């Protein structure tokens with residue numbers, strides 16, 4: 001019998017694939033992107049910049065211009081920065097470098113799903129030290145994280161700050177306590193940095209085991225171009241470089257990201273608008289029958305009020321579907337500890353937020 005599927009690794013066959021989403025014509029507030037069109041000044045500058053570039057040759061594999069621009073933006077040296085095809089690729093590269101079969105990644109659920117997915121498809125295992133939740137506030141279980149990190153098989157600890165999907169940030173002293181409590185690799189994922197404003201990047205010199213990841217997909221509105229970057233000591237960055245494809249970020253995206261940094265004032269002005277809009281949306285969402293959690297990012301986490309996990313899940317599913325029917329796509333979270341009956345809504349443009357609220361009114 002010729003069945004090539006039997007050669008697929010069993011752990012890969014067991015994976016339930018990521019479901020592609022349906023995009024309605026209407027309001028898309030499910031993926032935490034910057035909802036605004038690119039600023040006019042950026043479009044103008046990018047048109048000039050891309051025209052001056054050749055695309056018939058391979059891109060600069062070392063992304064020198066972009067790393068130089070990022071150095072000015074972050075205060076780290078170019079040799080302390082690696083760029084990647086989105087920060088999703090950075091997660092893979094870091095796990096390829098430090099993790100793998102028989103080794104563990106320590107995470108705190110609920111958090112960004114890619115950490116567990118990438119760990120598993122690379123043959124590693126996940127150790128979950130769940131967030132603690134008290135009076136609507138999520139915190140890291142610092143002692144639990146240190147104990148898990150110091151297990152023989154653990155290599156990488158990932159802290160998402162602000163955390164996706166719950167939206168909160170963590171106390172810097174808690175992150176520092178984890179860094180002091182283990183010499184394993186501690187990643188701080190700052191995908192939403194521009195909405196929060198505080199970073200661990202300035203402490204890379206102090207902690208040789210610290211890696212900070214960021215992305216151009218959120219505040220800088222380049223989700224479709226796939227650019228992320230990773231900052232760590234020069235010694236760690238040098239090792240991670242060894243496992244990336246030589247031309248992992250295409251020439252257009254490198255240019256678009258470097259130009260976005262040059263035009264950062266225009267994007268940061270959009271961030272200010274999003275933050276102001278977030279406050280309005282937060283107060284309006286409190287009118288409905290669900291718990292609205294505080295947020296340090298450009299999205300809002302909600303939990304339905306039901307007696308059981310099943311009833312909360314059913315309520316969340318019906319709201320998600322009701323909004324979808326009215327042309328508004330929000331994120332229904334998959335369930336599991338802390339996530340049963342929860343939803344996540346990205347702050348949209350003012351008009352989009354109005355349409356979301358009108359749809360909710362119509363359903364209630």
Ligand code: PMP
Nearest residue numbers: 086087088112164191215217228
């Ligand atoms: N980290 C977090 C916390 C995210 O929310 C996301 C995007 N959903 C990513 C990383 C991946 O971003 P990118 O588009 O750079 O791959």
